[in-house]
Amino acid sequence: MTTRDGSTVLRVEHLTMRFGGLVAVDDLSFEVQRGTITALIGPNGAGKTTVFNCITGFYRPTEGRLALQRGDPAVWQALEALTDSGQRGVARPEGALFLLERMPDYLVAQQARVARTFQNIRLFAGMTVLENLLVAQHNPLMLASGYTVLGLLGLPPYGAAERAALDKARHWLERFSLLDRADDPAGELPYGAQRRLEIARAMCTDPVLLCLDEPAAGLNPRESAELNELLLIIRDECAISMLLIEHDMSVVMNISDHVVVLDYGVKIADGAPEAVRNDPKVIGAYLGVGDEEVARVEAEVGL
């Protein structure tokens, strides 16, 4: 898998999510390129987390198609056939294609390999940092333990698999500078470290697409700069595509390759960070006014 070959890893088409009479996301379409960071921004209540929940299978979208591909981009050609077949996905030796809207949440993580973090951190607080990372490797370990039977008997394949899992956990702990806290309960870590741990835990699932819901929320400027660096390293070294929701514009502008702006569930801009930053529609959405009034309001507030 090469880093940036310009191919698409996630294609969101006509995504609509209604809760009763409320349209949280309205006919949203965008693409995530392989090996890039795509930021999803917008004012509060714009529907960003709803999009995340649809992609990761926590919500079943009312309408739309969410296709994720890994391996050889040629697999994309199977998309229409797959959509008609009613199957959840196709997995071939050279690559795989999944329709995320048809999969329950745990299969999105397990088979399509989409990992996510949460806006309000969701760690296993009473388990150690290391245990958190081992829980993330549940599925391969479960297989190695022969669905518990071989593991109970203490047969060697499981021992080897567990050592490999520990090595992987150690690798990510080192990366996120959490190694010296490995045996501490996750709930005892400071806030910034908990944020990093949640990302490390997501990385332990070997994701193809990493969805980060406000990773810099509550971080101080120094921590947030460190996080930027870390995310860029992950993107470049591990060939991982990222989708992130973020309010901190320093993060969005510094690291994202592509920005999608939502307002009231509708996409209002889509493009490179610089272009989006100067889009009057976007500025208007953040200021809470229509785009024809932007110039007046900007002058008023002294921008």
Added chain:
Amino acid sequence: MGAAQVAGARIRARLGEALRDTALTTLIALGVFLPLVGFQTTTDIRDVLVITTRWPLLFTLVGSIAAVHFVYALIVAPRLERGAPRLPQRASATAANILRNWFIPFAVAFVIVYPMLVVLGVGFGGAVRWIDNFGIQILIYVMLGWGLNIVVGLAGLLDLGYVAFYAVGAYSYALLAKTFGLSFWILLPLAGTLASFWGVLLGFPVLRLRGDYLAIVTLAFGEIIRLILINWVSLTNGYAGIGSIPRPTLFGIPFNADDNGFAAVFGLEFSPLYRVLFLYYVILALALVTCFFNVRLRRLPIGRAWEALREDEIACRSLGINTTNTKLTAFAMGAMFAGFAGSFFAARQGFISPESFTFLESATILSIVVLGGMGSQIGVAIAAVVMIGGTEIMRQLTFLKQIFGPTFDPTQYRMLLFGLAMVAIMRWRPRGLIATRAPSVFLKTRRDISVDLVTEGRG
């Protein structure tokens, strides 16, 4: 202003506060006990309800409550307050190590030699009662506690109907052994399998329920099983129960006074002690197997997934864990051990009836798990010894009759003592006797986790 004056004022203030407090408590006690103790209704010879009053008893009760509370408010409460602002204590490493390195081997050795000690202590005749009432009875509950610990302690699923699986195991053994004449050793795994099947059957409909709702449904499930046992008379013989259930044998050698019985085969004089000894070691082995499974499972992915499920179900799903299967395996595993214990119970008693599987049993097992500290093996074992052993000791305290008169029955007060023990535990150790969680894996040092951080589970 001398120091003596300041001290005097402080004492007066404290005295006043204690008096106010005591007056309030006395009023509450009077309000509670006036209808409960003050009045008594009895039917007289003509079958008419008459009300009688019991003022002396009422006033003694309220008076003693007032006195005790006054002493507490004046002397004990200020001291507790002074020592109160304690930091949430970090689990002491040395205490945990002592427990792990010394207590456990000692405890295991003790339970293995316990029957010998009893025989040496009270002789051949009296030993049966001690091994049966204390040893076997406690070990059954230790095993049930460890089994329920998987469901409640590890997976965080509050199960109030655990006794249903115990009943399934007992009736499976009783019915299959009587109908088909199969031996205990074949039926033991079969009873476990059947019970875990029922565990999965219960698991399916309740998967979407959490916390209180799950507790209510499991409670109902326990009652349903009991009512079926009562009402399906053609199969279960209803209230009358099933009697003369075949006893377990040692490789086909029965423990009876016959010529081919255990005593005769080994050239010993017949004694019921041999069977009790045999049963003791069977339940000890079963309990140790349960413990081994528990310890082993915690270190396997499934055990970690159970604990992760208790901590945060949504995070589990985001990591690709199939929470449905994980919950079902927890139910099935817990139920399986209850099934083993149930079939042992039927084989030991030789008689079972729905009476043995009331909600009170579920409550006892659950309180053993909660008092012991959810998820802690040692805690559960200690709690079982205290709760069940305590009940049995109450039965043995016949000397109290000489003090309180022949109508005094100490066993009737055991619920009162349970209640007191519960209140004491809730006051001083709200998360159970062993309030730490040992991590299942570590890189450098194993540091126990204070239970303050561990979620109790809302599953």
